[in-house]
Amino acid sequence: MDSWEWDETLFAGTAVHYGTGRMPYPQGVADAVRDALGLDGTGRLLDVGCGPGSLTVLLAPLFAEAVGVDADPGMIAEAKLKAPGIHWHCMRAEQLPAGLGTFRVASFAQSFHWMDQDLVAERVRGMLCPEGAWVHIGATTHRGADTGEPLPLPAPPWDAIDALVTRYLGPVRRAGQGRFPQFTKRFEEDVMPRAGYTGPERIVVREGRIAERGEDEIVAAVLSLSSSAPHHFGDRLPAFEADLRALLRDAAPDGRFAERVHDVEVVIWRP
Template identity: 30%
Template sequence: MSTTGLGFSGEVADYYAKFRPGYPPPVIGALVQELGLTGEHRVLDLGCGTGQLAVPLSAHVGSVVAVDPEPDMLAHGPRRPKVEWRLGSDADVPGLGRFDAIVVGQALHWMDHEKLFRDADTATFAIIANGTPLWLQHPAIRKVLEEWFGRPVTADCGTDAGARRRYAAALEAAGYTPHEWTISHTHEHTVEELAGSLFSAMSPETLPAPQDRPLFREKLRRALRADTYLEPITVAVISTGPASWPARRARPGPR
């Protein structure tokens, strides 16, 4: 992850802020309970984007440091008394001090996760996959994208079971005791919202030109044969011990 950004700039950041589904109260409540967070805790939201996780989480903790490498994403972050927005990446985490918990929402695939787990000063991690990418959920959505770009669309954004197993193994190697849990809900998109969410996952170079976006939305509508799409979302979380723990368990010794 680089402080020069990852392509989530300009109009892509605008679409991200406006159309990316966030985390409804039941998901935030489950995360707070599972991590044992209270109003005394300092939390890092790494790869925070435009604040879909940092902002609602801040209502339950003492403070949130929200870090992202893209200035345009941070510019959309709502100003809240308990949220501090910072430009940076996973490479900067050791210099940010001690956190009671570090959360990473749908962004770990951009990071050197093994180094992050080794170097971070925290007892508690939560690695969050906010559902499955839209193009892997519905064949009609995938077909529209593949026909539009003329190539297969297969990116899983680190949400698949194999990625979660790798993350859990890396946490164990760093001395943590991870476990996985899920919580499910649904989110209804209009076709405009669905297109906006898809645009938020593109790079500025691949974003359809403004004059072509109505055609893209119309292709989605025809492919789905509906004006809305009800997205099934299973939030999968790999978390370690609650934030009330004084420290992580002892790291394994040499073998």
């Protein structure tokens, strides 16, 4: 992927912040996937780049068995705590099929852009049964939509938060031990047909909900990002968190915020 290589520190230390800092996927995502694919509780799910299992756990009831794989050991550790009944594997997507068998659905949620996309698309296609499907979930879960609408509580001051991160880490976005790669994002429109898939079918799940979030949730959201993962700050992490909390208290002295939850896009490809 244009000189991009996986860095095992990419999400180091972020997993413990996901449960608090990331807004959950709405039940409507599972309902949309179920209805589009006619799922009936049989077959197997493979969630690739599963993180701490946020999507895996939501979709698992639609299948007889669910498997999650992620390259970050911290993510898999959190996933095992969340749902010990699901089969979790710490491995890179590029290592598939890894003897995991055949699946009805392979899902990717905010993860495919970190992978060797052509290789992963080809290998996963060979793991799908004839009636199977690849499901990509496109969402922003660490922050809400900037709609400019009146809200019942102050919106998190994301511009000021971004400026604070830049003050500590510099203007170039971090990624692992280096910088965020400036590769061309090929994504499904180019990769999937080349790998032999047909589609796509696109479904927008309109959440429409206003979420109330606390100070701790916003702090965790920032620290859940690869670009502001805790290890980037080194021994300056306590100072950064203190400055972040001061910024948030200035915006909302009681530490309570509100923001509009983003819509979620479900994209389905067939092998």
